[in-house]
Amino acid sequence: MAILGGASLKGKELKEVLEERLFPVKKLTLVDDDEALGQLTDFEGEPAFIQRVAPETFTENDLVFFASMAGAFTRAHWPQAAAGPAALIDLSHALLDVPEAVVRVPFLDEHLQPPASARRWFIVPHPAAIALLTLLVRLQATGRLRQVVANVFEPVSERGAGGLEELQEQTVRLLSFKEFPRAVFDAQVAFNLLPRYGAESRVHLEEVEDTIRREIERCAPALADRLALRVLQAPVFHAHCLSVFVEMESSLEVSAVEAALRGERVAVLGAGEAPAAPVDVAGRDDIVVGPVLRDQKRPATFWLWTVVDNLRLTARTAVDIAETLAG
Structure with missing residues (x-):
């Protein structure tokens, strides 16, 4: 090997x-x-x-x-x-x-x-693609899935050791009011949230987004048609976080959505539990979802906060x- x-x-x-x-x-x-x-x-x-x-x-x-x-x-x-x-x-x-x-x-x-x-x-597949495929497949099994909108927050470890080092160095230098390195992202990542990198970055977020879309399409073309996706760069070292908006054909109980998602490699948090953070999933193989929240205005729609250890998954x-x- x-x-x-x-x-x-x-x-x-x-x-x-x-x-x-x-x-x-x-x-x-x-x-x-x-x-x-x-x-x-x-x-x-x-x-x-x-x-x-x-x-x-x-x-x-x-x-x-x-x-x-x-x-x-x-x-x-x-x-x-x-x-x-x-x-x-x-x-x-x-x-x-x-x-x-x-x-x-x-x-x-x-x-x-x-x-x-x-x-x-x-x-x-990309870790976010694995997470989204899992959510899509299990929600589709209810027979009521209409559409999914996902915001994916990318950790700097997806850019390798250079990404980790650049975020660390930017953090230190900004706190000291000094110029900071831009070799990887060509932008300020520390204390920031980015919809795109600078023009001279080694990789572009649009390319990451395209990779996730194409991988989902290769696995499940019909489900990919129901997904709208945006990738954002977060100032975190490890773990993908996804804010996922789900619209069903008709109203479901929160417990029914939880039951549909729960299974192999997925841990669903209950209403009384704190949402997972990147530090909570370090070293875990599973996809952590929840708590599942119904949208306040639309009874057939739900919010799924989802977190995965990107390197581990x-x-x-x-x-x-x-x-x-x-x-």
């Missing part, structure tokens, strides 16, 4: 989940770009070094994860991997332009179109795919 992007935030989280799930690994190869070469880490108590990508990375492994934070690294190496015998699991969304690659969330397989058994290239979904492949 190999992890490309082994030094990235996603790569590190993936390695931890593989260990926790006791996934059978004969040998794990960690590879990354030249900046990370030689970094020392460990796996299952044994030392491991970050290596350079080599031809044997793809010929000697039967499973390859692409876990870089940016798609360029995946796009540079996946054709070589695709020519080999390995199954590919992409956490970087770079294979979304490859028609043969399957966007997959295993715990939703029974509700979505199952992948063809011969497929061996898979895409792990991505890594766990990738390992779920690997476990289905391993049988």
Whole structure:
């Protein structure tokens, strides 16, 4: 097994989940770009070094994860991997332009179109896409779903270690009334909320929004047509927060909405519980929803506050795919 992007935030989280799930690994190869070469880490108590990508990375492994934070690294190496015998699991969304690659969330397989058994290239959806797909699928099961409007608040960890460092440094410098770095976002993220990044940013929020839309469309086209979506950059380090407005065809009791949502990988908070915050979901595999609130003016509409650990949900979904492949 190999992890490309082994030094990235996603790569590190993936390695931890593989260990926790006791996934059978004969040998794990960690590879990354030249900046990370030689970094020392460990796996299952044994030392491991970050290596350079080599031809044997793809010929000697039967499973390859692409876990870089940016798609360029995946796009540079996946054709070589695709020519080999390995199954590919992409956490970087770079294979979304490859028609043969399957966007997959295993715990939703029974509700979505199952992948063809011969497929061996898979895409792990964006964490917000996983959360929204889960909500859409379960609300659709009531037979009354009309439309969903979602505001997704993106954490800086989706931009990798550079995003974390830039938010931290901006916070410190702004409190000292100093100039702050802009290399990642080309904008002030600290103490702020952004509908878009600066013109010189490495990634644009519109691209993130497009990725989420396309991944949902690949999994459930009919449900995607009922979704309106906006992505905003929040000044938080980890965890996606989603403010989701749901309109049903007719009025339902709050308890019926809660029952529809509750199930595998979803924790629904009751009316007497405090809403989840990013710090509350750290290290959790599940999607935390609630409390479910009925809109004060419209009895057939509801507000769902939803929070997920972005890195953990991505890594766990990738390992779920690997476990289905391993049988």
